[in-house]
Amino acid sequence: MIRKLLQSSLVGLLSLNIGALGAAEVKPEDAVEYRQSVYTLIKWNFAPIGAMVKGQVPYDAAAVARHAAFLETLSKMPLEGFTPGSDVGDTKAKPEIWKNRQEFEKLMGDFQEQVNKLNQVAGSGSQTAVKEQFGATAKSCKNCHDKFRKE
């Protein structure tokens, strides 16, 4: 009996420990906030390039280069925010992200590649090349949103 009790409290302690480990991991709502914040920064840096290549505001090569350089770093940040179990709460992430992780990571990789090219052409000074590559990058955003983001 005592042995049984001891055993079950040991099991209890063990699972407490696992629970504490779990709590030390990122909370789903923090992961959601993190990735949404990164996407807000991505939009902040991406939109002005669009406005310039569309002629809505005067073209400023230095600003394009700065935004593109920030984007290259930012593009590497969202993935780690899609932690296991964070398809809950105030999020537009579809559960398919966690069911079809390979496809999601492939689209994330495509996007990083397009942003990388955008950063390269931003330094070349060719407005036409930037315009083209802006379009290709925007398409990589849309490809993922269409599949993995709720309306």
Ligand code: HEC
């Ligand atoms: C590989 C997938 C993927 C790519 C690529 C991607 N997004 Fe997203 N984006 C998402 C998902 C999923 C969400 C929803 C996140 C959430 O609500 O938890 C999102 C949300 C957003 C949001 C809303 C953030 C908020 O505050 O709720 C913006 C803005 C955004 N993306 C812009 C962009 C732009 C601009 C690009 C391209 C330059 C891009 N995204 C590329 C998947 C992607």
